[in-house]
Amino acid sequence: MNDFSDLLRHETVLAGITAANKKSLFQTLAGAASGPAGQDAKLLADVLTEREKLGSTGFGGGVAIPHGKVAGLDQIVGVFARLAQPVDFQAVDDMPVDLVFAMFSPADAGSAHLKALARVSRRLRDKGFVAKLRGAGSPDAIWALLTQDEARDAAA
Numbered sequence: 001m002n003d004f005s006d007l008l009r010h011e012t013v014l015a016g017i018t019a020a021n022k023k024s025l026f027q028t029l030a031g032a033a034s035g036p037a038g039q040d041a042k043l044l045a046d047v048l049t050e051r052e053k054l055g056s057t058g059f060g061g062g063v064a065i066p067h068g069k070v071a072g073l074d075q076i077v078g079v080f081a082r083l084a085q086p087v088d089f090q091a092v093d094d095m096p097v098d099l100v101f102a103m104f105s106p107a108d109a110g111s112a113h114l115k116a117l118a119r120v121s122r123r124l125r126d127k128g129f130v131a132k133l134r135g136a137g138s139p140d141a142i143w144a145l146l147t148q149d150e151a152r153d154a155a156a
Contacts (some may be wrong), residue, residue: 005147006105007078007116009036013143014081015136022052025087026066027078029102037077037104038071040050044104058091063124064141067103067117076116077104082133099124100134 012032017026023045030044037044047068049059058064079102086096101120105113124130129145136142 003147004078004080004120007076007120008080008143009148010139010143012036012077012079013139013146014079014114015139015142016084017081017083019087021087022089024050025081025083025100026052026102029066029081031050031078032079032081033102033104034107037070037073037133039072039104044070047104048102056090056092058089058097059121059125060091060093060095061125061127061128061130062086062091062095062097064089064091064097065099065101065103065117065124066119067113069105069106069109069113073104073109075105075106076109076112078102078116078120080142082136082142099130108155 014032019028023077026048030041034041044069048066051068057066059080081100083098086098087128089097091097108129136145
């Protein structure tokens with residue numbers, strides 16, 4: 001399944017985001033997630049920062065999937081951001097990152113967290129799909145790409 005409507009809300013798809021560095025990016029992502037997650041933005045930013053200390057979540061090709069678990073969440077909350085200018089992410093290929101899919105999961109969401117991460121990772125390793133995300137003209141267009149299942153896409 002390539003439809004991420006179970007992880008994202010329309011208002012958590014951002015385009016043209018400016019961030020001076022990873023820290024300010026995490027603050028922006030956390031701010032977008034705080035409403036849907038019902039959590040404090042600073043707490044969410046801290047969760048991403050702590051996870052990033054274990055190793056960069058930038059997996060190459062200008063893409064990163066920062067993520068973490070949060071006590072008190074009852075479902076996975078995602079935020080997708082396309083940055084106006086890439087930021088250094090200490091990614092495995094040393095390329096700066098311009099596409100970010102942040103994920104906040106309930107503290108006890110073991111396999112659900114891993115399955116969602118794998119799903120997002122698989123989709124964001126598709127170079128053609130990533131090119132479409134980079135070329136999308138608006139948050140609405142990005143939302144449409146992220147929430148249409150590939151089967152529907154192929155039928156069109």
